[in-house]
Structures are given as structure tokens and as C-alpha cells.
Amino acid sequence: MIYIYNDYGGTHTTSLAAAFHLGLLKPSPHLSKEEILNVPYFNKLTKKDFGRLIFHGEDENGDRVYTIGRKSCKFLVPALEDLSLMLFELFQEKERIIFSNTSPTVPFVMTIGGGLSRGLGIDSLGVPLLIKGAQRCNPLISELVTHTKKTAYSSSSKEIITLKNDHFKIQNWKPDRQHSPLQS
Numbered sequence: 319m320i321y322i323y324n325d326y327g328g329t330h331t332t333s334l335a336a337a338f339h340l341g342l343l344k345p346s347p348h349l350s351k352e353e354i355l356n357v358p359y360f361n362k363l364t365k366k367d368f369g370r371l372i373f374h375g376e377d378e379n380g381d382r383v384y385t386i387g388r389k390s391c392k393f394l395v396p397a398l399e400d401l402s403l404m405l406f407e408l409f410q411e412k413e414r415i416i417f418s419n420t421s422p423t424v425p426f427v428m429t430i431g432g433g434l435s436r437g438l439g440i441d442s443l444g445v446p447l448l449i450k451g452a453q454r455c456n457p458l459i460s461e462l463v464t465h466t467k468k469t470a471y472s473s474s475s476k477e478i479i480t481l482k483n484d485h486f487k488i489q490n491w492k493p494d495r496q497h498s499p500l501q502s
Contacts, residue, residue, distance in 0.1 A: 319381040319470055320415045324395060328372065328387020329363035330432055331420035331459055334452060336374035336383050338463040345460040354452045361435055361448055363387065369394065381470075395419075399478045406477060417480045418466040422487045423458045427451040455488055462486050 323335040337343040337357045354360060359372060367387060374383045388394040395417050402415050428451025435444025462483055469481060 319379070320384065320413065321377075321381060321466065321470070322371065322384045322386055322398070322415065322417050323420050323466075324386045324388050324417060325419065325421040325424065326387060326389060327363070327432055327436060328367065328385050329359055329361055329436065330428055330448060330452065331423050331455065332385035332387070333357050333360040333374075334456060334459045335418070335420050335463050335466075336385050338460050339383050339467070340375050340377055343456075343460075345457065347457060349453055349456050351449050354449055355445075359385070360452075361432075361445065364436070395480060399480065402478055413477065414470065415478050416466060416470045417478070418462065419481060419483050420459065420462060422483050422485075423455045423462055425451045425454050425488045428455065458486055458488060 321339060323332040323339075325332050334343065334354075334357060336359075338345070343349065343353065343357065358374060363372070368389050369386065369391075371384045371386050374385060376382055386394070386398075399415075399417070402413075405411065406413060427447050431444045431447030431449075431451055433444070434440045435448060438444075465483070465486075466481060469479060
């Protein structure tokens with residue numbers, strides 16, 4: 319199985335999702351600044367990395383975990399789906415690929431921080447905002463990863479599963495909420 323976490327930039331929520339998926343981060347109501355900044359690829363990718371699959375590692379089941387920044391291109395994931403199906407057919411391969419969108423988990427403060435840090439190179443302003451955003455959305459990203467893994471191992475026979483994850487919108491979620499987005 320192959321997991322591909324995707325969002326606009328591919329360096330913030332996707333990196334956090336990959337870290338949760340691989341057990342590098344544990345679900346926590348509060349991540350420290352150091353924990354966040356030590357996540358591989360967090361706030362480290364540049365414009366040349368957009369559209370590139372970034373390998374993060376293999377999980378406990380031997381499944382491969384990747385991330386990708388798709389910018390505003392709504393055609394990237396469908397193109398990857400089609401390419402994957404074509405390669406499966408050509409090489410008579412049986413594999414399952416899960417595309418999981420982390421964009422709904424991005425809080426506004428993280429959007430501003432990413433724009434300042436990655437877009438304008440102003441880390442002194444952008445990084446503190448990214449840390450605040452990551453601290454705010456980390457429990458939701460952890461839930462999204464759990465949902466992604468459960469869906470991947472469901473009884474579905476589909477080779478390609480694309481999760482838009484709209485029910486994980488950060489605007490509708492409160493950290494002290496009793497129920498996960500799946501139960502509302």
C-alpha cells in the first residue's frame with residue numbers, strides 16, 4: 319500500500335501527517351516548538367519541490383508514505399490516479415494507493431505563516447505563526463491520519479482511494495471537542 323498526503327505546499331500539514339503516520343509524532347493535545355521543527359521536511363521544501371513526491375518512510379506494516387505539494391492545481395491528483403492505474407495495468411501490479419488531502423486541517427494562522435516563511439522568506443515572522451498553527455491543528459491531523467489508515471484497510475476493492483477529507487475542516491473543529499469529526 320502507498321499513502322500520499324497532499325495539500326497546497328506539501329511542507330506543513332502533509333509533513334505532520336506523515337510524521338503521525340510513521341509514529342515520529344504521538345497524538346498529543348500540545349506539541350512543543352522543538353517537536354514541530356524536528357518533523358522531517360516541515361517548512362523545509364521550496365518552490366522547486368512542488369509537484370514532487372517526497373518519500374518519508376515505511377510504516378509498521380511496510381506501507382510507503384509520501385507527501386506532495388500540488389499548489390492550486392486541481393488536476394494533479396486525478397493525473398496521478400490515472401497514471402497509477404495505467405502502470406498497474408501495464409505491469410499487472412496489484413497495489414492500493416491512498417491519496418489523503420490535508421488541506422481542510424490548515425488553520426488561517428498557518429496559511430499566513432507559510433506565506434511569510436516559504437513565500438517571502440521572512441522566517442522571523444512566519445515560523446512562530448506556523449508553530450502556533452501546527453499546535454492548533456495537530457490533534458485534527460492525527461485524527462485524519464487515523465481515518466486515512468482505517469479507510470485504506472477497509473473492505474473496499476478499489477485500487478485507488480482519494481480522500482478529500484472535507485469533514486476535517488479546522489474551522490468546524492475545537493480542540494476540546496468530545497467527538498471526532500467522523501462522529502458528528
